[in-house]
Amino acid sequence: MKKRGQASVEYLILVGVMLAFLIPLFYYSLTEISNNLRISQAENTVNLVAGKIDNVYTLGAGNREKLKVTIPKGVVSFDIIENKTVELKFFVFGNQTEIFKTTKASNIEGELPQKPGAYFLLVEGLESGDVKVYVKE
Secondary structure (H helix, E strand, C coil), rough: CCHHHHHHHHHHHHHHHHHHHHHHHHHHHHHHHHHHHHHHHHHHHHHHHHHHHHHHHCCCCCCEEEEEECCCCCEEEEEEEECCCCEEEEEEEEEEEEEECCCCCCCCCCCCCCEEEEEEEEEEEECCCEEEEEEEC
C-alpha cells in the first residue's frame, strides 16, 4: 500500500518540477513574440506613412491618399522631424528605440497620432509643393 502512495507523490513532484521549468519558458516566449510584433508594427507604420508621403509628393499638388496605421503600445512620440523624416520612438525590451525613414518631400506639415491604436491618416499634396499629413476625424 505504501508503494502505491509513494508513486503518486513522486508523480506529483515530477509534474510540479516540469511546470516550474515550463511556465517561465512560456512567459519568456510570449514576451519575446509580443515585443517582436511591436517592432514589426512600428517599422510597417513608419514605412507606410513615408511611402504614402513620397507617392503624394511625386504626384504633386491636389493629390490625396488615405491610409490606416496602427501605433503600437509603448510609443513615446510619432513625429515629423526636420520637415522630411518620419520618426517613431517607443519602448521595447526596456529601452527606447527609434525607427525613422527620410522621405523625398522637401517639407512635410501636420501632426501624427501620439497614442497607441489604429488611425486613418490623410496625406495631401499642397499647392506650395509641401505635403500635409493629418488624422482623419
